[in-house]
Amino acid sequence: MVCHLLSLDGVAEAPEEFFDPWGDEADAAAAEWCTTQDAVVLGRRSYDEWVRFWPGSDLEPFASFIGAVEKHVATSTPLDPPWSNARAIDGDLVDSIRELRSRPGGEIGVHASISIAQALLAAGVVDRLRLLVAPTIVGPGRRLLDGLPPMRLTPIRSEVTPGGCLLLDHRVALA
Template sequence: MARVRVHNFTITLDGIAAGPRQRLDAPFGDGMDKVHDWMEVAQADQAAGKSGLGADRIDGYAEGVGATIMGRNMFSPQHGAWEDESWTGWWGDNPPYHHDTFVLTHHLRPSIPMEGGTTFHFTDEPIEAVLERALKAAGGGDVVIAGGAHTVQQYLRAGLIDELNLVVAPILAGAGERLFDGVDDALGAFQVTEMVSDPSATFVRLERQ
């Protein structure tokens, strides 16, 4: 059965997903330079043919996934009306999704087909309607709620997420957008089913019971 899941969503030890002043040269904001160092370790392990906690999670990211939902802030550093529609995301000509990817925004623009099978669709529909579209596009595959924190929070509060796979980086940011702000009631439906660590990060899986 198709599941709605958050996968490899990285936060700091103090629960912050993005620091202040997100911008083009600091997409995760101030104080977050090292938040994804675990990915560099994982990629080095992959290149060396080694297994590892991070490498295993990178390998498993796309397994069974048929569609992705993300917020405007994850897609672009721009806010408000689109000043530059030549922007097609942070990921270059061949984004890593390779399927239909729905971007939640109040400012619509035409869909963008990319190399490798990714198509970005921009929508201002209610989150439930977007999820229905994503499940249909996934064709029986899982749907990933990719981020940022505000988007994950919306789906948590609506009770629409089945599984949270978090990466806790061993840094403190001190200020920024905390993943679990405003979702206290929703978290009671989840149970921690896995928590493992290596020097680069702690990997936590929570599943709806």
């Protein structure tokens, strides 16, 4: 499952800059996304940013979730500083995720890591795309869906929040 915060024009980079003010809607979406996940995949840059912030954060419920959940980090270098329940992915990213998906358990979430989400979507190993779209046009910035091959999405849920955000949940047809 890929969970991302986007602007209306698809920018996924630096959502803290366009979800302004960060509020109850973003918190509620993040809390809902976390209820079914027992593993998270992060890229190295996201890991480095998050390990400096989340272990000391009291922003709930995400701080408790991300602290406790199993974290798989796409990197070829040791995880320093270490973080509880975090491990480097050994080998090919897509093969590692396929193996992880074959294990019993809950969903595997991809948060914040644009390139990881794109690689897994392109490889056809993502079964669900959950987005919270801010009513903001950002302009420049990395977009989550740029460069992806065509794919069929089946809507599961769509909702407009009181603040004008779009909460979108789609099933992705797996390759």
